[in-house]
Amino acid sequence: MIEYSTLLAYLPESPLAPWSADLPQQIADGLCEKRYGDLPDWKQALARLPKITSSQNNFSDKVEIGAPTDCDAATRAELQQTLEALIPWRKGPYWLHGIHLDTEWRSDWKWDRVTPHLAPLKNRLILDVGCGNGYHCWRMLGEGAHRVIGIDPSPRFVVQFHMIKQLADKDYPIDVLPVGIEDLPPKLQAFDTVFSMGVFYHRKSPMDHLRELKEALRPGGQLVLETLVIEGGLGDVLVPEGRYAKMNNVWFLPSCETMLSWLRKMGFNNARVVDVCTTSVEEQRSTHWMKFHSLPEFLDPQNPSLTAEGHPAPIRAVFVAEA
Template sequence: MIDYTPLYTGLQHIPELRGWLATLPQQIADGLSPARWGDLPEWEAALAALPDITPSSIETGTGVRIGCAEDITDAQSALLENQLRKLHPWRKGPWTVFDTFIDTEWRSDWKWDRVAPHLDDLNNRLVLDVGCGSGYHCWRQYGAGARRVIGIDPSAKFVAQFYALKKYLGLNRPVDVLPLGIEALPESLRAFDTTLSMGVLYHRRSPLDHLRELRETLRPGGQLLLETLVIHGGPGECLVPEGRYAKMRNVWFFPSTATLEGWLRKTGFTDVKTVDIDRTTVEEQRSTDWMTFESLADFLDPDNPHKTIEGHPAPLRATLTATAP
């Protein structure tokens, strides 16, 4: 149902990635194993039931918009929305798919507007997006001129969401999301012109190992864009929550930006810069009709929005750039 043949063909023409083909098909098969994901047959059935529609237009530069209402019949529209809702929850977007607006939990377009000005020109670049979710930012990177974008995320549901939309965005376009974590990439790959890691670092038990892994994805002189939760503070300061943070369990390190800059230099990066600091708001992350579970408003202290419900500082996100040696 999810066909990576165009990706495999494309990688044959990229010398830096051609060797990955020896292991990649089996890695993808393992990442999409029904034994690991019990709901995978249901998600694949939703993909199979999507109506065949040719969009009159596709936009990935100023947002992600597929076709228009005139491209689709009422029956197709009802079927399309019904199948897309079977892939709930939709976390990252938003997406406009013919006459269906997928109002995702995150306004990922707002994040893109913050980080995009700090990226080197993406024209003709090979881009890796680590922890990409359903691939919203992958399409924006492609819209900014990247020649090929590879997103990786171990969640099979995010992969299913990505391919539900790629059916209409173009199955042969050089944008893919793989059901993999960064540890699945070949060691010392040194292939990508640009690597992004957004919203990943605080989920890693060893943040310096993650930074080293990111460095090894980049060619010498390639650019890293890192976005993560931070705290206010000076060099050496870091929050390590003993329990949950904003009801999240799998969280580990929240450094100050000065500490994070030091970590990047310690792992070999140069030209390290903090380029943006932004507090996450309940307008940017919230429950919607397409993500009906709890969201940021439920994770904050109801009497003090500057604290999480556990008493930690509320989410503060920093974006840093750095150059690989």
């Protein structure tokens, strides 16, 4: 079941009060079955999820729900079959009552690179933009966040998140909403920390995205932005005319110096790059839970330092700044 009653009850007396009037309709629009033809099937899979009492949950060093002894082999097989109905699973991994859900991305590796550079998340109100199925949201909760709100307009990811939350068997203060950042009220200035990881290069207007992120943050709140970058100096930007690593929705890949300049231009303080890492085929690859092509197929087979189109292979950088 997909429901947000606890969140909607929380909003009116919270820093997110300006959002409370519009959010119910935004949720309804984001989960409109007429817009998404596969959504009824995904909802049916969610309804088939076996009811299992979770003996333990761990979100601090992994996302692990329950234990193998919480259910018998037949129930575990039923659970696996239900989870497989939502393939592809892109962000993870998860451990669910003894099932290792090995996703396309080793998102835990990214989290390990990011966390040393965060302001403490304990008791913070957090927004995760483009959160996918909410893997990093669970890790934020594991760091003691007061409440975590993830947003992603893909209903498949929203249903995947609700599968995990239903298995967690507790009303944790964490939600994934079927909306985009443009649906937030302008100049909300509510969140203590805003994450934008793996989103920036998909936005047609980089400055508008930075403005939206800044307007979501309270004064002094922290931005954590992870994105594809290129090697180079101030002013260097790659704007692929066609695809990049077989993705057709990649717009701007700046150098680190250029990204820092853009952050400063948009009014962020103390902008800094805290990590730069080449994406490896061990971090992003096909698995049983994501059976389609992945990074190994997106690179030049003769020269893996290039994409299939001849662009520099993916390098990701993490930027931190304050509003």
